[in-house]
Amino acid sequence: MLRRLASLGHSASEDQLPMSPSPGDDQPQERITGGLAGVFKGLAGAGKLTKSPPPSLQSLSSIAAGQAQPSPSTKRADDSPLPTALRGLAPDQLEQYARLKNRNGHLSDRIAAATSLRYAIRDFPLNPVLDIWYAGKDLINENYPEHARQIGWELLTECAKYTAASELERREYFETLTAPANRADFHLQLAALEDLTTKGRNITGFPYDIFPLLISWLHETYQIVRKARRRALSENKGSKKGKSAAAGEDKNFSQLFVLLRDVIKFNFKFARDPVVGDLMSELLNICMKTVSEDDLMACINVIEALVTFGTIPNGKLKDCIKLLGTIHQQLPHLQKQSWHTISIICRSHHGQSTVRILLDTLRNYATPDDKHKEHELNREIRGALSVLKKLLHKSAEKGYPPVSLALLVDGLANVARSSSPKIAADTLQLINSLFDDAHNNISSMVKDEHWSSIFEVAALCGAKAIPSTASDSESLLSPRQVPEAEDPVTVQLRCLITRIEKLLTQATDLLQRDECMEFLTQVYLALPDSAAGLVIAYFKEHRSCFPSDVEWKKNLDIVVDGFFLAQHRDPLTRLHALEIIIEVYDFLFHTQDLMEEDALGDLVRRLLFGMSEETNTLVLQDTVTFLVKVSQTADATLFDDILGGLREVVAKEMSRSPLALLASPKSASFPPGQTVYFANQSLSNVVTRGYVQIFIRTLNTDGSKASKAFAALVHIARSNSCEVDARLTAMKMLFRLRADAEYQIYITPQVENESLAGSLYRTEASLAKKLAEDAAHPSRLPRAEPATRPSRGISFTQGQTGEKGLPTRQTHTPKPAVHQAQRLWSVPDADALPEVPPERPSWLLISYRDENDAVGAELGPTGRAVLNMGAWLEAMISLFHKGCDWEVYSFILAHLPAQLSNHPIFRGAIPHIHELRRFFCEILKTGTFQEPPLSSGLRRSDVSNCLFHSLTMILSYHEHFQKMDEDDLVRTFMHGISDKTAKTCIHALQVCCHELPLSVSKALVTILQKMSQVITQPLVAVHILEFLACLSRLPSLYSNFREDEYRIIFGICARYLQSVRDKKHAARPSHSSEPSTPNIVAAHHPEILGQQAAHDDLPQYVYALAYHVITFWFLAVKLPDRPSHINWIAKNLFVDSDGRATNEEQAQVTLDFMQRVAFSDACDSAQDPLFTEEFYGEIQKRRWVIGNSIVTIRQAKETGWAEITRRYPSGTSSFAIRVEFSPMPNQPAADQSDASAWEGRFQHGITIFPSHLLMQLLAPMPQMYDPAIRPIPLPDDDAVNRAIRIFDRNSTVDGHKVGVIYIGEGQTQETEILANRIGSPDYLEFLKGLGVLTKLKGATFNTQGLDREYDGDGQYTYCWRDRVTEMVFHVTTQMPTNLENDPRCNHKKKHIGNDYVNIVWNESGLPFKFDTFPSQFNYVYIVITPAPQRSFSSMREMAQKRQDGEAQQFSPFFKVQVMSQPGFPEISPAAEPKLVSLKALPRFIRLVALNASVFSLVWDTPYGEYVSSWRNRLQEINRLRERHGPKGAHYGHAAGSAGLATATATAGGLPLINSNAGGNAPVSGTQGVLMGNGANASAVGPGGMLSDYSIGGGGAANVGGVGSRPASGNIRDSFSSLRRSSVATFFTSNTGGTASTGAGGGGTGTGSGNDGSHRSSMLSTAPSSTMMTDGGVHHGHGHGQGGNGDTEALVDAVDFSKWT
DSSP: OHHHHHHHOOOOOTTOOOOOOOTTOOSOOOOOOSHHHHHHHHHHTOSSSSOOOOGGGHHHHHHTHHHHSOOOOSSOGGGSOOOGGGTTSOHHHHHHHHHHHOTTSOHHHHHHHHHHHHHHHHHSOOSOHHHHHHHHGGGGSTTSOHHHHHHHHHHHHHHHTOTTOOHHHHHHHHHHHHSOOOGGGHHHHHHHHHHHTTTTTOOTTOTTTHHHHHHHHHHHHHHHHHHHHHHHHHHOTTOOTTOOSOHHHHHHHHHHHHHHHHHHHHHGGGOOHHHHHHHHHHHHHHHHHOOOHHHHHHHHHHHHHHHHHSOOOHHHHHHHHHHHHHHHHHOGGGHHHHHHHHHHHHTSTTHHHHHHHHHHHHHTOOOOSSHHHHHHHHHHHHHHHHHHHHHTTOOGGGTOOOOOHHHHHHHHHHHTTSSOHHHHHHHHHHHHHHHSOTTSOOOTTTTTSOOHHHHHHHHHHHTTTSOOOOSSHHHHHGGGSSOOOOOHHHHHHHHHHHHHHHHHHHOTTOTTHHHHHHHHHHTGGGOOHHHHHHHHHHHHHHTTTSTTSTTHHHHHHIIIIIIISOTTSOHHHHHHHHHHHHHHHHHHHHTTTTSOTTHHHHHHHHHGGGGGGOOOHHHHHHHHHHHHHHHTTOOHHHHHHHHHHHHHHHHHHHHHOTTGGGGSTTOOOOOTTOOTTTTSOOHHHHHHHHHHHHHHHHTTTOHHHHHHHHHHHHHHHHOTTSOHHHHHHHHHHHTTEEEOTTOBEEEOSOOOOHHHHHHTTOBHHHHHHHHHHHHHOTTOOOOOOOOOSTTHHHHTTSSOOOOTTSOOOOTTOOOOOOOGGGOOOOBSOTTSSSSOOOSSOOSSEESSOOTTOHHHHHHOTTSSEEOOHHHHHHHHHHHHHHOOOHHHHHHHHHHHHHHHTOGGGGTTOHHHHHHHHHHHHHHHHHTOSOOOOGGGTOOHHHHHHHHHHHHHHHHTTGGGSOHHHHHHHHHHHHHHTTSTTHHHHHHHHHHHHHHOHHHHHHHHHHHHHHHHHSTTSTTOHHHHHHHHHHHHTOGGGGTTOOHHHHHHHHHHHHHHHHHHHHHHHHHOSSOOSSOOOOOOOOTTOHHHHHHHHHHTOOHHHHHHHHHHHHHHHHHHSOGGGTHHHHHHHHHHHHBOTTSOBOOOHHHHHHHHHHHHHSSOOOOOOOOOTTOSHHHHOOEEEEEEEETTEEEEEEEETTTOEEEEEEEOSSOEEEEEEEOOOOOOTTOOOOTTOOHHHHHTTOOTTOOOOHHHHHHHHHOOSSOOSOGGGSOEEEOOSHHHHHHHHHHHHSOSSEEEEEEEEEEOTTOOSHHHHHTOOOOOHHHHHHHHHHSEEEEOTTOOSOOTTOOSSSOTTOSEEEEEEOSSEEEEEEEGGGSOOOTTTOTTOHHHHHHHTTOSEEEEEEOSSSOOOGGGSOOSSOOEEEEEEEESOOOHHHHHHHHHHHHTTOOOSSOOEEEEEEEEOTTOOOOSTTSSOEEEETTTHHHHHHHHHHHHHHHHHHHTSTTSOOOOHHHHHHHHHHHHHHHHSOTTSOOSOOOOSSSOOOOOBOTTSOBOOOOOOSSOOEEOHHHHHHHOSSOOEEEEOTTSOEEEEEEOOSSOOEESOTTOOOHHHHHHHHHHHHHTSHHHHHHTTTHHHHHHHHOOOOOOBOOOTTOOOOOOTTGGGSOOOTTSOSSOBOOTTOSSOBOHHHHHHHHHHHOGGGTO
16 A cells, blocks of 8 residues: 555645645644635535534534544643543554544654554554544644655545445545645545545445546646646656656546546446536546647546446537547547547447537538637547548448438538648548448449539549639649649549549449549649540540530630640640640631631640740840730730740740859859840840830730739749849839829839948949959958857858858958959949830729729729739748849849838738748848858848848838737847947837837837947947937837936946047147037038048037937936936046046036926026016115026015026026014014014015025125135126126027928929928828927017018917927928019028928929029938828828828828938938838927937037037126136136145036145135045136146145134035025025035145045045046146046035935
8 A cells, every 4th residue: 555655646736735624623724715625615615624524424523522622621632541442452552542642742653653553454454443533634634744644644544444434434534535635645635535435436425425526626636737737848848748747747637537437437326417417528628628648548538438337418429529539530549549439429329419410510510710710620520520431431230320421422512612621631531432442342322323422522622732723824834843742632632533543444334434524624633644644535535625515615725724734744645635736726727707706816826835945035035026016905815825925935944044154153244344135135034024015015004914914023033043134124123113192003213222222332333432442452351340249150150041152251251352243233224124114103003902992993893903012022032031143132132122112012912011021020130141242242231231221111011010020120120239230220210219119118228228338339329329319209118217227328428428528638639728529520621521420420419419318318317316317427427437527518507407407397487577666666686696607686675575586507597585584582563563464474674685685595604715616796787787688598498490391293493392382281280290380479489580570481380399409490381472572482592591401391203302492501301202102182181081080091101311411421310211100200300300400500510519508608607707706716727836725616616626736835624625635626717617637736735724714514504504495495506516515524634736545524425436547647737646536526516416
């Protein structure tokens, strides 16, 4: 027993819950809500896990109560006397029983006692078994350890084996053993039940409970086994067919099946019908879900036991038969067992019902819509066919039921209509069994019956293996030119044909001969030559191909297409077929007047396919010219024959391939300049040019003909065995196909692909440049591609489809020189088409048949053909997948994006667009695309760049994609960031931000991380920053950003700022007094521009963009999180990478703006217009320069109200406050005065001046020594008033002006374009999204030159504004048009001509030319073109539908391209054309225009730098400071002489570390705080900026010595109280930073002027930065060296987050 239990044991599953204690135990009970306990609770309907004993056992329970549940008394259990019944035990057994019973004793003693008693019961059956049972049954409680539970189960198992137990005792045993237990003990529980029932034989005491229990266990165990198998399968990938590593659970499951089968075998009489039904349901459920053959075998055995020893309920018979049939057909290993069970059922009283079920399964078959249901139903059908095939050979004498042939054929005819080839094969196999039994005889069922209905079924099934016949000869010939696929349908059909052929040749008295011949004609495409000979002889004998036969045309087609034109047939067979054709021709020739007009011509032209043997190019060319001419007037049949003849020429040359060397690496190249088309063209190229001419000429005359010519061209283009020149000729026409908005096909004469062609050296300019470079450096090895990622080398060698024999290029393979002689195509190509195509789109050929095709309905069903563009896309996918000649491959790369931009042409090929997207994403991510040959001079990145351009166009089809497809697109572009395709991918991702926001948001963090890894790549800085600038205005994409993710963006910008600064320092040998923005861009010097564009990456624009991005992304941070970024940003704004302190104006204004928005999103506040003397009495006004701001206080002298206005560089804030006084103590209220006024804190009549408010809020005590950092009062004179007015004219936002021009249909001249008063509906919808319609008259903002008084430039315009940017759009259609007074529209031109950036909405249908509007200031045109072009009425109709809710399914798309002046660098994601939907277009264009405007402003500042409005305001403040500040303060360079050290500060209130210029001088406490101990100082330049050098001396500075002012604590205290006031906070945004930062420890100390290691106590707490070095840095021509304390002090000073 122990060995058997051990074999069944296994470790418990981790996810199983322990079981509750058995009934009667006094252990605490836990509520279990899952596992088997939960199932049992649900089945029993009880609220508790324990069960009460049945009434019949109440007495037994009460007898054992004293033993099973001892009372919790203080008396020990082992001290109580033993029951009388136990006194017969041996003394040692009594002792063991006492230990077992003592539940308060040690567990190990109880386990030992249980073990001893178990052996005693086993070896010497004891009488008091039940007492031992009650004493030890608590050991199986789940609270005990595993070893204890195992001993308990073994003890109870031995007790359960006691044969003398009564029924009541056995029921007690059953209930205890089957109660919910720990899942890990289930094998023990199952073994105990097996022993209790004596392997299913004895169920006394619980006959009606055993079956429900086993069914429940079966259900629970299968669920657990299923989960265990899945876990094991995931851990062991090698597991198959459900045989997982969960061996323990599998053993439990198998053992449970064995026990269930045994119980059914010996005790089925106790199973009620509902219980049997439940059992069958569970067995069927397991069979349908399991993937283990062992489970199926076990279920079959149980079903067999049910059938043998019982019966199956009628309601379950159908499902059982279907299941067994499916197993019989699907699983060969279980076929014998399943058939044995089925045979038992068939020979039982269920026999006829079984046959009826099988036949009904066939007869009631109907293809469901659900694919999953269809698969299940197909399995049932195949199972029924398999069982019926077996039954057909069983005799009724053996007890098998008969099968009706009529019902069988009816059912077979029904299932033959299924699309499943497997069902067709099984059906044919069953039919074969009727004509050929095991003894090579015809079945007696069909011997004397008609076979026509059976043959119809066979032919219908055989059609699954034979391609359907089409009208053109290509589809007829193609299946017979390839080896026959030995699929099951073909095998069974061939077997049937062979059997019928044998019957026809051997049986002379066959009654069904005509039916057999009819069948052979139905499957003639699958006939072997011997059978075809029989058909031909039959036709000849019965003259079946002559008009006297009703089916003569059909028979003639069989002879011609099936036998004569079939190249794979035996020549003798084809000759016999030709004899019949000749006889028919002779007859038709003599009776042509009586026959159809084209009957003779059809037959003759079929015979003229021998022209494929022609080898002379000139003869063939004249023949093709004639056929092209005939094809225009030929009917459909004759036209098909012409195409077939041309096709044979191509197929013949493909077989012998005289010019195939062109496609091989050793091909003989053409001489330079020779015309390939005519001198050395192949025969296939002659035919291909004929196809192109047929297509062009039939495009507007017969859509069906054009469609067939198109199919032939696609076939040539996709075939790698065809000649290269022919394939290129076909592609030159195919890639020029376009469709308009109504899906009408036309051929465009221009292909917009010069940029991509140039990247492949396929334009004259790019090739000349490359050849010149190669000639200039003949010995220089070209630069190898850097391995930017670890997998780069791998991607070069894996999955390549290059030509055989060529070694795969490695990472460092040098670029070879370009060989011009190998170029078979270039751009532009004047000879691309053999003749000029029609100008207008075709009415007869469309790319997609719309539901509302009014033209097609008018022309009829045959007058409007649909071009199968899916075949063209499928051809390209095949070429990309299989690889092809480089000339073909490169041609596709350069031309595919332009065609993909035309959505209507591929409207009917969306599935192929899906496949193309999937394939491109796959090869770009895995690097398995075709590699350019060495002779091309190209790299792999050039190929991937072209593929990314195509994928960018595929992106515009995203409305047809699933979310997972969109995610894959974004991941692919993200993958390309790490390569030299970074620019293209970043541009594509910028479009994705607008078109696929959810997918971009999902991958945004990874995108930013990849960008941060490639910031060192050349020429990507502009594109990364433009992407970030675009992204900052799309908050939905980064709504879930965390702090470290924002830090990635700030880090990118900081790195670029440092790079620009490094270039500035490297380019400038000496330092000026002010570290201005680097002046690198030279806009009007092309030679400088060329050098800069290649190396400097437009640093001025990068500089402006980086600050722009920092500003907007700081706004993007959630308001509570902004302070946490301030310190980090400040470090990178004011400290260079080498630790050098910097204090650029742009950094100051950026920090100024950050201060204003760090704790509030409030905008500027204006002065109160009602704050006047009329309402508040006399008002006095004073102004001061405080830090980087102008503070104006207007104080009402009597009322206590004051208005404080502070003008920052980045904005203006105004506050109104009222001074509140506390009542004076012990002062009685005046007579007849309002007591509440005294108690209400206001004292009227007290005079207050503006200076009082400033002093109360700002003045420290003691006063700071340095006058330079005190508030600077401004006099109330005209100069200051004028300066303030000039300051206020500087806007708080950067203003930009952008023109918007509408070009109507066919317009090309400037005057007619500017004269437009209205645009199309799409144009108007675009304007609505571009900005807000704003009234000009009385506008208070900068209208950028538009009239604000007299509506001279229109009443309204569109504007857009955010916190830092304002754009005013000069919309020409909204400006007044007066052609009488202004015929040239100069009034509009004065605005448009002076706009750097213009948006052109081009609906002319023609390409926009840059010189349409001559102007030296128009740098950039953003051209928007409808894709496709629509008429004005069509757009109006669609706009009305959108407005009425009847809009088309997808938003219209527009092609966006940025055109710029010659020499202007590429700075936009739309430099290459992009497709953008109308709903995303306004936002995309606005951002592109904004970036272009910023760059134009930078570009138009020769030898200088662009100064933003914020910097203008800062400079105005600095001028006031210089003019009115203390004369003793040093704003220039500090002197180098010895003397009193001067404390200095920046104009923005940034404290600097002062230095002693030589000698020992006392320094005040305030100065000591500001500079630290012995720290170096930087002087202040004219504008209050840090100078670029520091002054040091040899003497020691005496800091904070005796007699110095105690400034540190008092200043800190005063400013701490200041911050507690809301008005004080208003002042301390800048100056407070100075004071609080300077508040460090005083103390006494000395230090050398060259030692920068000592820092003040506060400065030493600033976090270190990796960009700051601990050593000093040389600053220009200064003598001293400053340490890290200088830069940290500066950063600490500007980090206002520490004191706010």
